[in-house]
Amino acid sequence: MSASEQLSASNPIEAMAxxxxxxxxxxARLDGGARRAALELMAAALEANKAQIAEANALDLSAAEENxxxxxxxxxxxxxxxxxxxxxxxxxxxAAQDDPLGAVDDEVVRPNGLRVGRMRIPLGVVAMIYExxxxxxxxxxxxxxxxxxxxxxxGGSEAFYSNRAIADAIRAGLAESKVPVxxxxxxGTTDRAAINTLLEQEEWIDLVIxxxxxxxxxxxxxxxxxxxxxxxxxxxxxFIDESAPTSLAAEIVLNAKVQRPGVCNALETLLVHKVAAPxxxxxxxxxxxxxxxxxxGCSDTVALxxxxxxxxxxxxxxHEEYLDLILAVRVVDNMEAALDHIAKYGSSHTEAILxxxxxxxxxxxxxxxxxxxxxxxxxxxxxxxxxxxxxxIGISTxxxxxxxxxxxxxxxxxxxxxxxxxxxxx
Amino acid sequence: MSASEQLSASNPIEAMAxxxxxxxxxxARLDGGARRAALELMAAALEANKAQIAEANALDLSAAEENxxxxxxxxxxxxxxxxxxxxxxxxxxxAAQDDPLGAVDDEVVRPNGLRVGRMRIPLGVVAMIYExxxxxxxxxxxxxxxxxxxxxxxGGSEAFYSNRAIADAIRAGLAESKVPVxxxxxxGTTDRAAINTLLEQEEWIDLVIxxxxxxxxxxxxxxxxxxxxxxxxxxxxxFIDESAPTSLAAEIVLNAKVQRPGVCNALETLLVHKVAAPxxxxxxxxxxxxxxxxxxGCSDTVALxxxxxxxxxxxxxxHEEYLDLILAVRVVDNMEAALDHIAKYGSSHTEAILxxxxxxxxxxxxxxxxxxxxxxxxxxxxxxxxxxxxxxIGISTxxxxxxxxxxxxxxxxxxxxxxxxxxxxx
Numbered sequence: 010m011s012a013s014e015q016l017s018a019s020n021p022i023e024a025m026a027x028x029x030x031x032x033x034x035x036x037a038r039l040d041g042g043a044r045r046a047a048l049e050l051m052a053a054a055l056e057a058n059k060a061q062i063a064e065a066n067a068l069d070l071s072a073a074e075e076n077x078x079x080x081x082x083x084x085x086x087x088x089x090x091x092x093x094x095x096x097x098x099x100x101x102x103x104a105a106q107d108d109p110l111g112a113v114d115d116e117v118v119r120p121n122g123l124r125v126g127r128m129r130i131p132l133g134v135v136a137m138i139y140e141x142x143x144x145x146x147x148x149x150x151x152x153x154x155x156x157x158x159x160x161x162x163x164g165g166s167e168a169f170y171s172n173r174a175i176a177d178a179i180r181a182g183l184a185e186s187k188v189p190v191x192x193x194x195x196x197g198t199t200d201r202a203a204i205n206t207l208l209e210q211e212e213w214i215d216l217v218i219x220x221x222x223x224x225x226x227x228x229x230x231x232x233x234x235x236x237x238x239x240x241x242x243x244x245x246x247x248f249i250d251e252s253a254p255t256s257l258a259a260e261i262v263l264n265a266k267v268q269r270p271g272v273c274n275a276l277e278t279l280l281v282h283k284v285a286a287p288x289x290x291x292x293x294x295x296x297x298x299x300x301x302x303x304x305x306g307c308s309d310t311v312a313l314x315x316x317x318x319x320x321x322x323x324x325x326x327x328h329e330e331y332l333d334l335i336l337a338v339r340v341v342d343n344m345e346a347a348l349d350h351i352a353k354y355g356s357s358h359t360e361a362i363l364x365x366x367x368x369x370x371x372x373x374x375x376x377x378x379x380x381x382x383x384x385x386x387x388x389x390x391x392x393x394x395x396x397x398x399x400x401x402i403g404i405s406t407x408x409x410x411x412x413x414x415x416x417x418x419x420x421x422x423x424x425x426x427x428x429x430x431x432x433x434x435x
Numbered sequence: 436m437s438a439s440e441q442l443s444a445s446n447p448i449e450a451m452a453x454x455x456x457x458x459x460x461x462x463a464r465l466d467g468g469a470r471r472a473a474l475e476l477m478a479a480a481l482e483a484n485k486a487q488i489a490e491a492n493a494l495d496l497s498a499a500e501e502n503x504x505x506x507x508x509x510x511x512x513x514x515x516x517x518x519x520x521x522x523x524x525x526x527x528x529x530a531a532q533d534d535p536l537g538a539v540d541d542e543v544v545r546p547n548g549l550r551v552g553r554m555r556i557p558l559g560v561v562a563m564i565y566e567x568x569x570x571x572x573x574x575x576x577x578x579x580x581x582x583x584x585x586x587x588x589x590g591g592s593e594a595f596y597s598n599r600a601i602a603d604a605i606r607a608g609l610a611e612s613k614v615p616v617x618x619x620x621x622x623g624t625t626d627r628a629a630i631n632t633l634l635e636q637e638e639w640i641d642l643v644i645x646x647x648x649x650x651x652x653x654x655x656x657x658x659x660x661x662x663x664x665x666x667x668x669x670x671x672x673x674f675i676d677e678s679a680p681t682s683l684a685a686e687i688v689l690n691a692k693v694q695r696p697g698v699c700n701a702l703e704t705l706l707v708h709k710v711a712a713p714x715x716x717x718x719x720x721x722x723x724x725x726x727x728x729x730x731x732g733c734s735d736t737v738a739l740x741x742x743x744x745x746x747x748x749x750x751x752x753x754h755e756e757y758l759d760l761i762l763a764v765r766v767v768d769n770m771e772a773a774l775d776h777i778a779k780y781g782s783s784h785t786e787a788i789l790x791x792x793x794x795x796x797x798x799x800x801x802x803x804x805x806x807x808x809x810x811x812x813x814x815x816x817x818x819x820x821x822x823x824x825x826x827x828i829g830i831s832t833x834x835x836x837x838x839x840x841x842x843x844x845x846x847x848x849x850x851x852x853x854x855x856x857x858x859x860x861x
Contacts (some may be wrong), residue, residue, distance in 0.1 A: 034778050038802050091856050111801065117823045123812055125822050132834050191501045211656075215834050230637075235837040237664060264451040264859035374852045376464055378556060386549055386855030391530060395860065396551050396851055397543045402526065408558050408641050408848040409662040422834040425822055426800045429812030431683045433690035434821065 018410045021207040025161060025194050026213035029134040032189040033159035037131050040189055041108030047186035048104035048151055052097040053126050054182030055147060058174065066143065066173035073167055081271075088143050088171055096175075098146045099400060103151040106399050110157050113426060121432050122353045127423040131157030131214035135420065136207055137402075138163045138229055140221035149218075150179050150193045152402045156420035159192040161214070163207065166220070168200035173197065179276035208233040216405055216420075238415070240328040240404045243273035243358035245388045248347040248373065249289055250364035251282040258285075259293050259384065260361045264387040265361070267300045271332045273404065274359050274381075274391040278327060278337040286313055286340045294319070294338075302334045309340035327354040338339035344369055348376050354380060357390035380406060380413030438577065441551075448632040451587060451620050458615040459585035463557050465613055467534030473612035474530035474577055478523040480608030481573060485519035491600035492569065495526035499593055503814055507697075510787045514569050522573045522601075525826060529577040530826050535621035535844045539852060547858050553849040557583030559641035561846065563828075564589045564655055566647035569597035575644075576619045577604050578828045582846035585618040587640070588632065591647070592625035599623065606682055636658040642846075644829055661840045664841070667832045668756040669690050669784035671814045674706040674799065675715055675772040676790035683811065684789045685719050691787070692724045697758045698805075699830065700785050700817040704753060704763040706773045712739055712766045720745070720764075728760045735766035753780040770795055774802050781805060783832055785817035806832060807841030 035042070055062070055258070064089040073086055086366040094215035097151065113126040136159050137149045140238035146162055163171035176195035183190045196203050205328065218238045219229040228239045247265060249258050265276035282289055286309070294304060294314050305322040319338075328335040328349070341347045344362075351360055361383040362373040368382040391414065392400025398416030405411045411419040441812045444450035462470070463564035483486070492514040499512055514522070539552040560664040561584050561687045572588055579586035590598035603619035608618045622629050634643065637660040644654040644664045656663050673691060675684045707716055712735070719732060720740050733742065745764075752763040753776070770788075777786055787809040788799040796810040807817035819827025819842065824842030831837045837845040 034804070037804055123816060123821075128800070133804070156781055230660060236833065260857065260861055279762060354669055365711075370854070374554070374806070378463060378559070379850065380461070381851040381853065383853040384855060385783040386853055387859040387860050389860035390549060390853060390855075390858065391851070395545070395549075395851070397545055407662065412848045413851045419745060422838045424805065425817070425839045427807065427809040427816060427822070428796070428800075428814055429816075430817065431686065432812040433687055434694055434813050434815035 019246065020206060020343055022196070022203055023210060023213075026134065026207070026210040027335065028126070029159040029194060029211040032191040033133045033157075035189050036154070036159060036192050036411070037157050039157075043187040044108070044155060044157060045104050047183055048154060049221070050247060051147075051151065051154075051179050051187045052100040052104065053174070054178045055093055055097040055100065056357065059090045062093050062171065062174040062178060063088065063090045065170035067145075068170040071167050072078075078167070085142050086168060096144045098148055099144070099153040102154050103400055103417070105118040105297060106155060106417055109421050111381050122430065123432055124425065124428040126426050128426045129418075129421050129423050130139075132420055132422055134159045134161065134213055134339060136161045136163065136214050136217045136235070138204060138207075138219045138221075138225070140165040140225060140291060143175060145220065146172045146175040146195070151404060152400060154188060154192055154419055155238075155417045155422055158420055160192075161194050161207065163196040163198065163204060166207070169199055182309040182313060185364055186270065204229070205232055208235060210362070211235045216403060218404055236410070236425050237401060238405050239407045240403045242356050243275070244328065244330050244354060244356040245274060245358055245391075246280055246351050246360040246428040247276055247279045247388065248280040248283060248341075248351075248360070248362045249285050250344060250362055250369050251284045251361040252365035252369075253285055254365065255289050258289050258333035258402050259296055261361070261363060261385070261387050262293050263296055263300065264369065266297060266302055266336050268387075268389055270334050273330075274388050275332070276336065276388050277329065277331055278339065278354070280341050280346070281341055281431070282347075283309070283340050283420050286310075287435055290314060290340075291317075300334070300337050304336055306338040307340055310338045313340070314387035330356070337402055344373065348373070351377055351379070354360070358404070359383070359388045361386060380404070446632060447521060448622070448629055449636060449639075451622070452633070452636035453558065453587040454617040454814040455587050455620060458617040459557065459559045460585075461615050462580070462585060462618050467536060469613040470534070470581060470583060471530050473527055473614035476581060477573075477577065477580075477605050477608035478526040478530065480604045481523040481526065481601065484604040484607070485516040488519045488597065488600040488604060489516045491596035494596040495594050497568075499672065500848060504593070510620055511568050513682055518570070522570045525570070525722075526573055526577040529581050529826055529843070532581060532843055534848050535839065538731060549660050549858055550854040551836055552852050552853045555847050555849050558846055558848055560585045560587065560639055562587045562589065562640050562643045562661070563628060564633075564643065564645045566591040566593070568856045569594040569601060570776070571646065572598045572621070573605065573635050574603040574826060575828060576828060578843055580614060580618055581843045584628075584846055584859045587620050587622065589622040589630060595615070598815050625747060630655070631658055634661060640791065645831055656734045663834070664829060664831050664836065666699070666829045666832045668782050669701070669782060669832075670756050670782040671700060671784055671817075672704045672706055672777050673769075673780060673814065674770065674777075674786070674788045675708060675711050676770060676788055676792060676795050677708040677710045678791035678795075679711055679715065679789040680791065681715050681718060684715050685722055687787070687811070688719050689811050690724055691815055692723060692728055692762050692814055693760070694813075696760050698815075699756075701758070701815050702762065702814050703755065703757055704765065706765050706767050706776055708734070708770070708773075709766050709768055712736075716740060716742075716764070723762060726760070728748065730762055730764055732764040736764045738788070739766070756782070758773055762794055770799065774799070777803055777805070784830070785809070787812060787814050812843045818837075833845070841843075851857065
């Protein structure tokens, strides 16, 4: 008896979801070695098909240019042969990670002799809905398969040909492996109705991960009957405490704001203890301005930086994720005021304190309810790779299931395993 | 600056959700001792108000009787003074549990010297939507508060007066504590529109837990923009392997089916290895029948139990959660066939294997993707208390966040905490 024989689907998306469920059940029964080998075959197939993938990408690029796309957007879409080799290398890195499955932890022996533990198992079927960058097609497939899941991929129309070529290569690699080919499926249409149908397959799909702009994530959350892992905006804060050394503060603030301003873990609002402000703010402001950063300050900041080019911040600025060379700056009375500001305006993404006072560092880390909280380090470290998770499939800003950067382990769950010798309940 | 001053709500439910968020942020800044003391004050207030609560319950009981409710349903609703004392004792047990918050684990030191760990923190605001049993009002409040959360409670109309009296007592207890009173709020209307409004407060509420019938859970899942923890049906299986001792098998099957047939971890389908079937089935069938259990068997079962009263099982029986003294029985060729049956008909709740073969036990535990998998023990142990979690707030049958029985820890999440000495990203 094969589960697939018993299934009947009323439309192609439902049929795809059912095939994914069957593939996930088969994958879950394999051992870690088989999954690792499958990922290595996937990587080899990507390399073997690099010319075809680059050709497909050229079709997407010229369509994008015809539609007036240019600059950074066009670069995000570009994937040449050397780029495909890098994508394959990233798949091999995921393959080399420890098997996340099967380990049992939190073991206890109950008074009646039952041995109880929690075993890590796959989630099942994951649907990824994403925009732009075609490398996500391979990254997401590798992470989901490493965790024993099946994945349904629905990329954006702008990368239609690239995604199809990458998925074809991946499936060709899987065909040589023990992992079923249908563990990786690409929705082969850019029809938006297909997404809505996908989001109704709660019987077959366990998790939806949207990756893209806030509009995409809100639309998916609104429509989905399946749990959604959300990655909303990052309004990240640094609080410069009274005792923060000037040079450390300047270096970290500059790094957090300037090194890559367009990403979610870049600094957006700087909070400065009023005692430290006269010492650190003029120096930091000078360096930021030299790097082309526009400053928008509270009235104390404007007064302190008299003569410098500082705009007056409005209430809207405290809410803003600029993703650009703009920084909001506010002088606060003390750490409690900084905590209040973050609780009110923060997005629960990433915040840092710069301080020499260990007890303040500890208090800040405990009190801030954000997914990553740092002491004396740049907010830019809020990243799965930097925090030691290996590659990341996203950064969750909702607290359910996973909070913050998500790696392979965050694509698993745990079941209770219980060993007895005849125990019954009385 | 107080966050509550800044809030403006367009309706009472939104205002309630905003107050809960403020209370949750305040609770999260308290230490474990303050939360424990608050729970003890809650318990004392329940005891002090036991007469008022029992009186309120009498109003609900007479309304229910007028509506024709009787028997088990009426008993579920009943809460006399002695019952309130038990409810208070349950709150004290939760109070006595270890503080789940603040511990840091999974610590690593990155090559750049960053020390990275994961600290356990509250989820924030939990909404419980439940039917019947008024003790859930106190249990849910205690579990949520122990984990540092605020909770919004919306009980069923049948327990309206009881729930209000319990919530009033709890809030009176909290008023003596450091935990804000608004950490526990009861939706004071049985208007169904209030639920829909509640499910739209994704900005203020982090998790919804519906507890009740499948209709309630589906309706909440359909409407909610907030993550929902689902507790669907339990079609629980026991597989009697070739080597299972007869007496152990008979005792466990009887316990799993008969001890409390109306609950989600009761046995619904028995699978028997064809070699063991002639040895164990006649004995088990005789004991079950003597206890009033109706058997519905596959054709092999019917043939084996010739003469006994066994109905012919239909395809529908394999899907059924009877919650009654009925058992579906199927003879299977081997363990793989049992695994296939469970994958196809199971509800991912709880399954057990009875075997003397340790390797089969291990394989079954690994292969079955259900929230609790047992070897040589009754399915009735799939329960937070029995598995050592303390009291449970529900049993999740979806794999996101928590899978299986959920205790206090499952009402928390983890954030990344990072300690550096000036690291920047290059």
